Amino acid sequence: MEPIYNFSAGPAVLPKEVLQQARDEMLDWHGSGMSVMEMSHRGKEFMSIAARLETDLRELASIPPNYKVLFLSGGASSQFAMVPMNLVRGKKSANYINTGQWSTKALKEAKKYCAVHVAASSEDANFTYAPTQDKWNIDPEGAYLHYTPNETIGGVEFNWIPDLSGTDIPLVADISSAFMSRPLDVSRFGLIYAGTQKNVGPAGLCIVIVREDLIGTTVPGTPTMFDYKIHADNDSMYNTPPTYAMYITGLVVEWLKQKGGLQAMEKINIAKARLLYDFLDTTDFYHCPVAKPDRSRMNVPFTLKDPGLDEEFLKQARTHGLIQLKGHRSVGGMRASIYNAMPLEGVKVLVEFMKEFASNHA
Structure with a gap:
């Protein structure tokens, strides 16, 4: 059979080695007599899978110890609401950089919870470039600054990290389609979130990496499931997480380590x-x-x-x-x-x- 090359934007191609391992472990994971899909998320078998995923991810991405790693359902799109719900923290506005459809969706959702200040936009050129920071107009009173490092649809990528040093404004990134594709200095961000179905796994899982001091204060009326602290305090097990997606993501992270x-x-x-x-x-x-x-x-x-x-x-x-x-x-x-x-x-x-x-x- 001739090889097939899948250029899908997501759900996307997975490493053949990962798919082969998942196939071999489908009916019986490590002698447990169970498929991962059948396991209790609180059983020792799956708890070991979840623990290894977090350990390997922290090592591979050099995640500092003062950051929580959350494994959530709802995809990256849920974060369009969860970010302002958790990070506004009593302020009235937040900064957004608009460079394409995902940025637009994020800021539109944020308007339900705070005033949105568009600090820069490339809409004037049909979202075909990333505005340089010297052109930004940041509201210093904004609760955070949100941007999309890689716009999946338009193919625009920030090949640099915004510099917010000298301010207390946390940098927030929807890094879904560039996550784990290159080294990243996590310490320069307040929060990073990524749907896994691009570079590191199947659809259904969203990884949130958030600095500890930014969680614990939500806007009034925030649903329990949208509170980062609830998930952090419960090791992402407040409800049943997307277990099989976590398992496959763990295999991909192992594969990335093996690749160097x-x-x-x-x-x-x-x-x-x-x-x-x-x-x-x-x-x-x-x-x-x-x-x-x-x-x-x-x-x-x-x-x-x-x-x-x-x-x-x-x-x-x-x-x-x-x-x-x-x-x-x-x-x-x-x-x-x-x-x-x-x-x-x-x-x-x-x-x-x-x-x-x-x-x-x-």
């Missing part, structure tokens, strides 16, 4: 992105709309010179084993998501196909 950690993974991700972008920059048959300094390593959007060829491109791509390349319905065109588990060989096959297709339709 985040420094090694970053080198691979840079090589994959460079290969694709270098080709896009040598042809006028394809076009990437994102400003070069702000191009995502994870999500590469591109259009064809003749949009009438889109369906033929996707059809022929499938015959070459290249799937899930259609762009988001809101922007059209194509999008290649090249997350951690996408091998360099997959990007090479994609580029060769794109060259062939362009030559045949010049």
Whole structure:
């Protein structure tokens, strides 16, 4: 069977080794006689899985001890509400940087709980760049500053971390589609959250990494399930967490460690992105709309010179084993998501196909 390369933006490709291990352990996890899906989340078997996941994640991502790691359901979108509910802490407003659809959704949800100050936006150029910090207008009274380091749909990535030193404003990041794709200085953030279905696992799990001093004060009326402190005090076991998603995520984290950690993974991700972008920059048959300094390593959007060829491109791509390349319905065109588990060989096959297709339709 010819290899299939899955460029889906999420749920996304998982390491083959992880899927094989999950297959082998499906009916009987480590001699327990149970599938992980059947285990009590409070039983010793699953508790060991959860403990190892947190230990490995803390080690791999260099998470400081004064940060809580929470494993929550509801996906990253639940955090659009949970962040202001927990971090406003008596203040009236919060700062948001708007660089695409996920940023827009986050700030729209936050307006239900506080005034939103848009400190910067790239909407003037259809969200094709990341505003440099010298252009930001931050409200010093804002409870926090929220941004989206990588916009999955638009393919815009901040290749730098905002500097809020000299202020007491916590930096908050929805890092879903860039999480664990490169090293990150967690200590520069007040809170990081990420849906796992891009780089580190299946859909259904959201990982929240939050500084301890930021939890414990919620807006009036906050549901119990939306209180970070409740989850922190109960080791993410206040209710039944997404156990199987945690198990698979744990296997991916182990796989990342075996690959050499985040420094090694970053080198691979840079090589994959460079290969694709270098080709896009040598042809006028394809076009990437994102400003070069702000191009995502994870999500590469591109259009064809003749949009009438889109369906033929996707059809022929499938015959070459290249799937899930259609762009988001809101922007059209194509999008290649090249997350951690996408091998360099997959990007090479994609580029060769794109060259062939362009030559045949010049």
